[in-house]
Amino acid sequence: MRSLISWTVRNMPAMNTLVVAILIVGAMSFAGMRREVFPEFELEIILVNVPYPGATPEEVEEGICQKVEEACRSVSGIKKLTSVAQEGVGFCVFELDSGTKDVQKVLSEIRSEVERIPSLPELAEDPKVEQVTLRNPAIKVGVLAPRVAGGVSESELRDVAELVRDDLLALPAVSAANLQGARDYEIDIEISERMLRKYGLSLRNVADIVRRENLELPGGTIRGESGEILLRGKNKRYVGDEIATLPLVTLPDGLVLTVGDLGTVRDDFADITATNRINGQQGMVVSIDRSSGEDLLAMTEAVNAYVAKVSLPQGYQIVTWADQSIDVRDRLEMLLNTGAQGLLIVFVILSLFLNLKIAFWVALGIPFCMLGAGGLMFLTDQTLNMLSMFAFLMAIGIVVDDAIVVSDNIERHRRLGKKLVPAAIDGTAEVAPSVVSSVTTTVITFLPLCFVSGVMGKFIAVMPFAFITALIMSLGESLLILPGHLSHEKGLVFTVLGWLLFPFRVFLPVLTWLQKGCDQGLQWVVRNCYRPLLDLALANRLSTMAVALSVLMMAVALVRSGVTPFSLFPKIDANRLLAKVTFPDGTPSSVTDEATKRIEQAAFQTGQELSQSDDSIVRLVHRSVGQIAAQGEVGPDARVSGSHVGAVAIELVDGESRDVTSD
Template sequence: MSTSSKNGVIAWMARNSVAANLLMAMLILGGLFMSRNVKQELFPEITLDIVNVTVPYPGASPAEVEQGIVLAVEEAVRGLDGVKHVRGRAFEGVGTINVELLDGTDPDRALNDVKSAVDRITSFPEDAEEPTVALAVNRQQVISMVIYGDLDEEALRQLGERARDGLLADPHITQAELSGVRPREIAIEVPQAQLRAHGMTLDEIAGAIRRASVELPGGTLKTPGGEVLLRTAERRDVGSEFGEVVLRSDGRGGRLTVNDLGEARDGFQDLDIAATYDGKPAVQVNVFRVGDQTPIEVADAVFGYMERAKEALPAGVAMATWNDRSEMYRGRVDLLLRNAVMGLGLVFLCLGLFLEIKLAFWVMLGIPISFLGAFLLMPSMDVSVNMISLFAFIVTLGIVVDDAIVVGENIYELRQQGRTFLDAAVEGARQVAVPVNFAVLTTVAAFSPLFFVPGVS
């Protein structure tokens, strides 16, 4: 045996079996324990260097939104430090502006700069609502549940809200949102003839409704029994409540209400939003993964709720799932497990048949130990089990299986030449250490350019 092989790391580990066994036990036990704490998600969480500005402009056409909202915001934020690109879009009743930041820009500072720039705009139309400025959030949608049938929009929305609340009651689901439905709206319609007959204007009616629909704290009142909290609770949420708003009173008990002049009814905003499934009107509930929740447990919770809720649905209404991304994740995990079992069997079968059983067992055991070692380090390196890391595991599994066979065969060949068990193990591993490591490095080199790709695609 050469001097380098006698004094190398491989030789030291071979001679000190206690240290090798302790390391093996640490990798096995630590990997099994930490595997329960590894975050599972569809794709890695990333920070989007984008600031979103949303300005509602009720009743405006896309052209009016562009002229009054989008162009003004684009002009205000385009010259800010750290801004790479500004993209505005005008829809009916709302304008959205996406401000993309340069690489390396502090997103919090950029957010404050954009807020200040938007607040300085004085040319917004009078009917435009308060702008919303926030950093873009990359949410992890797992699955969508669809409720469809021959029902009107209000009935479908109520079923969707009930399903959303039922899903949120499950401890495995934290975030669920309705989709494919128009926002609610309370419309108050007053004919011009009624306005002229009572000598009123729409501005007067709007002011009376605004003053009558408030919920404000009024302070506290100290009494011998303690403090009494005063509060004006006049919040109104449905059309019938707005219909009872008093517009005028004559002091003798006579009152003029909204219902006396016109009609207050519940409805939906006039937007081009609709959803269909299997040719029927539908409402969609999107379910997201949050925190340490796994895609599989979130999807299973949705399927469990559907099984319980199907019996309570009205006649002609059904439930279905849509865009189940957990299936991709589940399939990738199953593929990794199948390949791992096949790899272990292949190594044990090849080395056991053509070499010897003892060598085959220990070489095979090195494959799961290497993966458990990866699980041991993943939480500390903030690496999750996701579609990308699972692909890396599958690629690595093939490399580990191939290298295990190469190392095991070389050790057996030296043993057949008359070397002792220790000499054959050390020299056999040392001889192929360089080519084995370079086989791994070539794969790393093939994917390393991805580290230098900027931006979000």
């Protein structure tokens, strides 16, 4: 170790080049690193979804779930199988072993087994087999209809919402924008029973004829001397008026009756429950979803910029909520502020007890460690998220400890009369084993988190990685770079700083006086407080150990007894609330609508009562009936639809603008 330290001290140009390179690469890595709320990863969960329209849960269980379970029982790698039978649909959730190396292979085997089931109900739709992925919206955009008597038509509102969606998809930063809770377009054909009997038809006959006539098919190629002609039969109709012209019945006299002659054809929406109210107004929601390779902050900035300048038809409004980038941006600002405060505090304290040179180089270790760790995270395809930034916040207070120990020991050797270079080498080599041991014990403490299996292991993997890399960078900086900087009386950096800070030299006498006072105060504390207490502890070793053991046992007892509660993720104040209403299957939509209305009214009333001014603390309320999406959940519970479900999403103003918490 001494030879390595000696080489770095005597080859500072190379080490300075390395420092500059790490700072530049780290800054570029942070600028190019993807930013998100939580780490994105693949779940080892496979979902089999089989729609069975009109079937009861008992029929779904017997006709779908039990047969899928039996068919896939022999597939290897399945840890747990959960089946859910709901009205009109059946789900089978396969949780794979945590050590499964090839999830796609297991997915293919399950799909193959499901497709070979010979006895699925005739009316059941084709099974859908897919790997479950966590996909949460980055931000939601609401299109509010004008306040007119009776409201606007659903088709008109849908046209405006689709226009907004198309504009958002045209943004380079947005790749997925979906209408949430909107009913699908549908063309309804209604023919009375009397007309069907008159012409000897049934509804199935009509459906088959329309399906056969409404086609667009290739007809081959005609080759001639002058070239080739592609033939194509184009009889595809897309709207109700065109469907009405399709021939349906040919009478004996040659008269052709069309669909419109026998019945009514109209453009409509699917006959399902779908209600959206935003701040009490009729509206429609566009959900902006983010894939794992996209930057959250860039996406939300582009969406907010579009919303700020978009021009909609008269009376229409556009709002945004559920912006996931707010928490990430706040945590980034906290990281920058904490880093700046740490730099300032370290610099001031070391300036008072040591000198300006040591304070400067020790404080420089904070950005060096953070940027170096950021470069390694970028190389390993990590992201800047809530967990990695939390790891950086923990590391900020630890990374300077090694540098303080090394610099203080180098200063002690200088006071013994040694020259700068020998003092730097001897002082560093003397404490190097202790510094390495200290960092190693901290690394070993966090290292087991890197080997946690399952979903939780993938979720928290970035936190120990960021923390450990920051500690390793601090160890390298304190042992290999800091001694070289302290082995020179004056360098280029301090020469430039001396020129820039020349006007502040008048404060040097004040700083010298403060340093002298702090040194005398520290010596007094050591002589009159620390030394007597240390002598007392050494003279009564058994009592000291008993007191320490008692404190440890008391701490364990407080946690085990519940006096000090344990929580993996503590509750923090949030700006968003979600209330879900679920009635038994088959409940009329009017009942669900009335229940969600009461929650909506209570939200507005509570917001006004708790407000300290004329502005309510409730920024936005989104009420939906017919479909709810549970954020962060996977499997069949992630999205539930039907007239029996509803939800009310409430967004509050920022926590700094209100005196009450979300609880």
